[in-house]
Amino acid sequence: MxxxxxxxxxxxxxxxxxxxxxxxxxxxxxxxxxxxxxxxxxxxxxxxxxxxxxxxxxxxxxxxxxxxxxxxxxxxxxxxxxxxxxxxxxxxxxxxxxxxxxxxxxxxxxxxxxxxxxxxxxxxxxxxxxxxxxxxxxxxxxxxxxxxxxxxxxxxxxHPIHVARYGMYLTTDEGNLNISTTLHTSECMKNDDSLSLNFVLKDNDGAEIAKKNIELKNDWMEADLDAAILSGMDEDVPKTLCQLQTSLSIQVENPVLWDHETPYLYELTTILKKNDTVIDERTDKVGFRNIKFDAKKGFLINGKHVKLNGVCLHHDGGCVGAAVPPEIWRRRLEKLKDMGVNSVRCSHNPPDEALLDLCDELGFYVMDEAFDEWRLMKAKEIGSNTHESHGYSMYFDACHEWDLKTMLYRDRNHPGIVLWSIGNEIPEEVVVGGEELAVELSGYCHTIDPTRKVTLAHDQIAAEPYSARDAFMDKIDVVGYNYVGRWRERAELLYDADREEHLDRCVIGTENPSAGYIRSDYNFEVDPGSFWNKPYYTAAVTVGKLLRYTMVHDFVAGDYMWTGIDYLGEANWPQRSAGCGCLDTCGFEKDAFYFYKSVWNQNEKFAYLCPHWNLKLEKGTVLPVICYTNCEDAELFVNGRSFGVKSKGFPCYGMTERYGHFDRYRRPANTDDLFLSWDVPFEPGKIEVVGYHDGKEVCRYNVETTGEAAAIKLTVDKTSVDADGRSVVQAEIRIVDSKGRIVLDASPQLDFALEGDGEIIGIDNGDPACHEQWKETKGRHAFNGMAYAVIRAGQNKGELKLTVTSSDNILTNASATIQAC
Structure with missing residues (x-):
């Protein structure tokens, strides 16, 4: 805005x-x-x-x-x-x-x-x-x-007379842009003063396609309770504040509809005039779209069934903490888009509006979440959350109405938002009477924005010894399931356990485990005490089962995997961040990224192999080689020797038209998992996979045993940046051998230096157990062959030069030049 x-x-x-x-x-x-x-x-x-x-x-x-x-x-x-x-x-x-x-x-x-x-x-x-x-x-x-x-x-x-900060409410239906405008003033209007609103709608190319003007009457009213929130105040309504509201519609012929594939945005300019003099002006992005959640069909956008392939995201940006430049979000979201993600859940708080703007632009459906606690404090008995004593529950009674309404008013014009979430894993879900708060909070959502449904992420459905109550869940429009397979037979039955008794219930997976683990960290032992960090060869088994179920059952609107990106906190020393994401805190792709891409992104055929081939194993040690691919079949070679062609059994296809007729060739399947696996004897050299579609080779991917680390490779995401004191450049550092191959078991110490008017505001390597300070530029370790840095430009134009050297001067250094304009 x-x-x-x-x-x-x-x-x-x-x-x-x-x-x-x-x-x-x-x-x-x-x-x-x-x-x-x-x-x-x-x-x-x-x-x-x-x-x-x-x-x-x-x-x-x-x-x-x-x-x-x-x-x-x-x-x-x-x-x-x-x-x-x-x-x-x-x-x-x-x-x-x-x-x-x-x-x-x-x-x-x-x-x-x-x-x-x-x-x-x-x-x-x-x-x-x-x-x-x-x-x-x-x-x-x-x-x-x-x-x-x-x-x-x-x-x-x-000007004392102005459009309230959140005073524009924009909805769309069948080519109509419906505009509700609230003006605020703290001064008296004269009877002969005139006010008018001019609306101009432009398409994505800047061409004017519709406009409308309206003359306003001096029908000012005393401000109501929400007027202060509409202005963004955190105080009682000032006695001098008055408001004026008006509504109208602009018709647009055959608008281009917004969705995750074509996130088309129009621009609405609103001009407020007093006595023909402009006193306020603003622009808002507009996306024409229609959303629906259905108990049988799940989620529909513009009448089309779409599965929400979602990830949960916390608000931090790794080495920059909670102060995240929009460019960092853009890079991360673009990578998630490539993974096949079409939806994000803002866990567990209202996000930076810059993130919502990017979701509108790039085409992400958003679950906008308000709270992690209501009145009852959370006190988890496992992991790092053992001493929860100063959460939002301390302030809930005093603040919840203001905070929830502020989120709703601020965010309701974003076309990407498809669900309001009023809470995450709220203890009130198991308490008699807890549904009264659910009704109150849902009521605020429905009143301020009746176009969207309300969800809540439940983690106590069928839990022991206390379970979420049906009386509570019946008050939620779209019932959210966290860890649907956590309890008893539900590990096998998943949503089937509730479906027969609740056929009219809209259902969504609000949080479920990912296949994530620490980047390039290949352990072969199962740690029974670790909830997230599973061996690479088992990581995708259980999550794949839930993915298969979600994809073939329309009534499940989608699923949000925990998490899309590693995040700070929720850890046990020596770790200081959680490693369950598909991208690490640097935004580097982990193996799980390619697993989900193989399921969610069918646009371009690819194959990927893990583990890397620099493993410290004796020759002949048998180990699983995992392939994530969206090809129909794949063949593995180890140093040129084939270990056979394998095929996934999902999705299965039955006969059509007549007995014995199949629309598609019935491939012999080796597994019902969503990945392929070969057990092979280890020997240094090269492993390679060939992907086939319709019997033809469509892609190749290989992993080689590399030489020793020899050089630093440095790439930046842009070579020019605005000299505005806030824009950033992101640098990716890779440790390579003499042939330019990434050495994925190398973790040398690096020194960073920046020349020119700029600042290195954060350096990271993706290791959850790294305790080096984010802003320290000397003696920074790469982790498993990679590191990352963020450079912020100053306010003076000129050249910025980033140089990365090894602390022991053994590796060939690297530099990149950026023009600050």
Whole structure:
């Protein structure tokens, strides 16, 4: 969303201080401030600590209390004719904003935005802004939260009469764009004043295709309870606030429909005029589409049945923590798209709006989730979440209505959002009376946005000793199942266990295990104490069974695999992050990526083999070689010797038209798994797979035993970047041998150096047990042949040069040049 007002992103000019004084001290320290750029997550600035109060849930990161300081310049004209607003997209957590020493406002929940009206507190000239952020009550989250002003901050100077921040509600049906607009004002309108709204709709090429104007009557009403939320305030409705609402429709002939394959977006410009003078202007993206969840057919988009191939995503970006540049999300989402993912679940909190914008643009269906806790605190008895004492349940009664409604109002115009989730694994699902809260929260969703259904991710369906109650689930539009095969015979029956008794129930898999494990980490032993890290040769067996079921049963709308990407926290020392994703924290593809791609992406035939062939095994040791492919058949060769052609039995095809007739050739199958496996004796050299379709070779893939590490290979995702102080370049580092092959068992120490006006804001290697500080540039280990760095451009144009060398100077170094424009 963009507004044509005086609006400035306040990303530079800030200083920060971690407050090591008494936590009750509410005045800023007098010293210790250092320059930072927003968004900023101070938890990434300090070492990992096994004794940290955040514990494994929070990734053993530093939390505490921090202060941010900046000055802003206000003119005399601004004070006379404008409202001066600070808009925070996200501050984790418990923020207090001070202007010229006076408290101006604040917010508790770190994942929802808020605005502070500072008009009455500023004066002409320089004004000091202080923001206190209190994330000291630890452990405070079941995953890494980050600490600080982790999303964008804006200074806005707006006319007293304006379109409310979330005052546009856009819906589409059969070529109609339905527009509901809410205006806000804090000044009195004269009887002879005139107001008008002009709407202009343009297609994806910028051509005008429809417009409409409307003259408004001065039918201002006293603001209702939701008016403050519509504006983004986190306070009671100001007595002077009034609102005016209007609705209309614009008809579009044969609009291009939005879906995951063709994410076509129109652009609506809204212009507000007073006495023919423009006083506010904004643009919104529009996607024409129709969504439906059906108890028999699952999910339908524009009348077409589509299976939701989903992944759960936490909000962190690996080495940048919770302050994630949009370019990092773009790279990650593009990789997930290649994997065949068409949907993401925002686990377990409202996401950065930049992520939602990218989902609209790239074509992802979104489950937008509000809470991980309601009134009842979670207290898991296994893993790292053993001491949950400061979660959202502490603030639920005071904040839940504001936070949920803020998410709904902010996000309801995104065409990618197809489901509202009101909670994840909520203990109230097993408690008598818990359904009353489900009704309340669902009611907010249905009132604010009646076009979408509501889900909740249940983890206690048929659980022991306490089970989710039907009285609770009956209040949920689309019942979400977490780990559907967890209990007793459900490991075999899956959704069949409930289907017969609940034929009218819409069903979706909101969270189920992935085939992920640590990148290029090939162990051959089963660790009974590990929930996620399974041997490579068994990782896809159980998850493949659920995938087969989901794909052939239309009533299951889809499934969200845990997780699409490794995330910080929810770990046990020495690990500080969870390794269950298909991409690691660097965004590098793991073996699981290719497993899901072989099932979900049929666009281009491919084959992939694991493990790598640098294994430290005795010659002749028999081991499984796994092939993930979307080809019908595949043949494995070891040093040129064939180990046979194999075929998957899924999907099966029956006879058609007459007895004995098959539309497709009945291939002899070797397995009912969604992957192929050969047991072969190990010998150094090369393993190669050939993929066949309709009996013809369509692809090849090989893995070789490499030589010793000889050089560093460096690639960047762009060679030019905006010199705006916020845009980033992402660098991938690979350790290669003398023939340029990646040495997947090499982990040398590397040194990073950047010349020019820029900054290395994070370095990572994807190892969940690596304790090197994110911003340290010397002595950084690659992990299994790879590393990753993020460079942020400064504000001066010129050349940036990144150089990576080995700390022992043995490897040939590498460099890349980027132009800051």
């Amino acid at each position: 963009v507004r044509n007002m005086e609006k400035y992103r306040l990303h530079t000019g800030w200083t920060f201080c971690l407050d090591e004084r008494n936590e009750k001290e509410e005045t800023a320290p007098s010293e210790g401030f250092r320059a930072v750029t927003l968004p900023h997550d101070w938890s990434t600035d300090y070492p990992f600590d096994p004794e940290s109060d955040t514990c494994g849930s929070g990734g053993y990161a530093k939390a505490g209390i921090g202060w941010y300081q900046r000055t802003i310049t206000i003119s005399e004209n601004d004070i006379k004719s404008r409202q001066i607003i600070l808009y925070f997209e996200g501050v984790y957590m418990k923020s207090s904003v001070f202007v010229n020493g006076t408290y101006a406002g604040g917010h508790i929940y770190g994942y929802t935005p808020f605005e502070v009206d500072i008009t009455a507190l500023v004066h002409e000239g320089e004004n000091e802004i202080l923001v206190r952020v209190d994330n000291s009550m630890q452990p405070g989250s079941r995953w890494y939260s980050g600490s600080g002003i982790t999303r964008d901050v804006w200074l806005e100077k707006r």
